[in-house]
Amino acid sequence: MKSSRGGITAPIGFVAAGLHCGIKKPPGLDLALVLSERPGPIAGVFTTNQVTAAPVTVDRAHLAGRIGRVLLVNSGCANVCTGPHGMRAAQEMVRLAADRFHIPPRQVFIGSTGVIGKPLAIERIRAGFPRLVVRLRRGGGEEAARAIMTTDTHVKQTAFRQKIGGAVITIGGMAKGSGMIHPNMATMLAYLSTDAAIAQPALQRALRKAVDESFNCISVDGDTSTNDTVLCLANGMAGNRTIQAGSTAFRAFERLLRAACENLAHQVCRDGEGVTKFVEIVVTGARHEQDARRIAQTIATSCLVKTALFGEDANWGRVMAAVGRAGAALKPERISLAFSGVPIYRRGMGLGAAAERRVARIFRRKEFRIEVDVGLGTGSSRMWTTDLSYEYVRINASYRS
Template sequence: MATAKNFNGQSRGVTAPRGFRAGGIHCGIKKAGALDLALIVSERSGPIAGVFTQNRVVAAPVLLDRLHLKHGIGRAIIVNSGNANACTGRQGMDAARATAAAAARALKISTHEVFVGSTGVIGRALPVDKLLRAVPSLAAATSLGGGILAARAIMTTDVHPKYTAKQARINGRPVTVGGMAKGSGMIHPHMATMLGYVTTDAAITRSALKKALMVATNESFNCISVDGDTSTNDTVLCLSNGMAGNSQIREGTVGYRQFVRLLIDVCQILALSICRDGEGVTKVVKISVHEAKTAAQARLVAQTIGTSNLVKTALFGEDANWGRIMAAIGRSGVPVDPSHISISFGGVPMVRKGAGLGLAAERRIAKVFRQKEFTIDVGLGQGQHRSHLWTTDLSFDYVRINASYRS
């Protein structure tokens, strides 16, 4: 099977696949000239798939993108930062439609081929006039090297831009997947305050692309948690233009499985970069749960551990308090037999058959807790199913950042 690999175009992100350009400029939403408007455009139209927030309060760009997805085809994505255009009523929907229409005019394409994203403060009217005035300049400024500018233009509280690309040989041709994302707070499974945009030059059916994106999202963006909150704007879009020249990828084929692996690799890199750039984060920890009766039970245990404030503060304080892991397992709602539970930290066993292994083991795991990244392995002793979640610690800085987010 083909394997994803790094290649020279990795640093171009969304413009690494053939036929994509991108750019980012300042349009006046943010202060002091910070980049706040991004555009991705393909030379050709192609299948597009999307996954969105499960929050019942949904921002205007998400509503519009869902409508445009019914056409099943895309060519451009335009995203602003600094304003979420959420909870803004009819005015917000009008602004989202106007943004898509302006980009369509500038690019000379159909409006339904343009997808819109917004991120920032909720509840404030989008200064759409500033945005619309900037669209022609942004369209003219897109380039093969503009992927990094686009990634910077979608940042809010992010410290670092997030972008990557991978390539693998599929159906006899090199196929590339590139991506960019933003997010550092309000991050939790089932999407969160994050945006992810993925491009590929693969020739693939719309149904195969849709299924592949669902699989990749569930293995990446739905496996991270910073603070347990989810937002109104969460979006992941994947746009394909078929310019790799491979024979068309269809579900159930070897080429499909190879493409899914490539897509997962890119999405996991972006997801982990969100964790590493989380608000106030000093540690990123993988919670790996195995020996569960069902995958759903494994997932629930992982999420309960990974979102426990007591666990997260212990991670920040480098306090090897394994009892908090046991307590989280017990309150997850999953029927467990404590005498079957095992726990290891960074490969060091601490709990076997539900009992701690003593002070010597605690001293060994105390060294693990001082690492920036490590894995907590939990065995439930009940079956063959597993799941995982990447979580972060909860620090003083997280409180400081979110206490003054709007100021």
């Protein structure tokens, strides 16, 4: 498995473009297009928020057809809580692409991101779309990735390739996300492409697992968006034998897809709004995996833990308090707590001033681990989280102004 360049257009047969059509203030790019040379299987995972954007409703319906070819995404407007106008705008985005490329509407998947409740200026997308099509090219992946950004500070792209079943298979991707980042699918927008030949049920199964082990393991602020979407489109142009679920090739593809998703998830977390710390939480020894995940998620979303991370205050008691309120089976005297290998709590009590001084040095790092051993079983889980800074408050206090 090797990382590669090219993002969403790294696999064979994909082109992309991005431009400014006027949804955002100039010169920010705000409209992205990705086209596969051939139609192919598509998989998707969407937000669990019950208030959903019009594009999510459209994409869920289109996913029933299992085939995709085009991704069209705007930034600057989320097109959610916009009533019938919003649905008509979403359907027109689909029609624009379907008519231009002479394909069934169900092969077009759309996305929107930005301010909630703002009507989508579909007339600007309509006017800009012909120029976007002209810009399609193999080198347009970065431009497309830039066009889906909102409060992101940099483009998020990835690409991995590996020989599977006698052919070199590539998975590329792009993502946006900086705020409203929390587990429960999918914490942002992410679009993946692959030239693998793979059965759609196998692709759906692989994507759901990869999302659960990557995007569903990051948290910046505990908010799950109304627009969260992860899509993966395959076109089969690598020429491999079609991958079926349960095969050796499928397991290799799963690992490749997980690597791409995890890379994008980490980029999203590191670029969280106002973030200065990137912290991995590792929980082991829980009664079962669900308990381990509850503990990891409670630590990851604790405002008191996150502000301590920002202030570089080695207040390990906040972590223990989060462990205790997670709703998991516990015996405090069996819990062990450490930070990047430096123990601070064992057998029901702290390890003293010398241990705290060592942990304080860990807190000054930009990246480190929080390690909890529950001491009850074999359940384990991990998450990645960030600190909560003054800058996060400033960004979100003035997001619309």
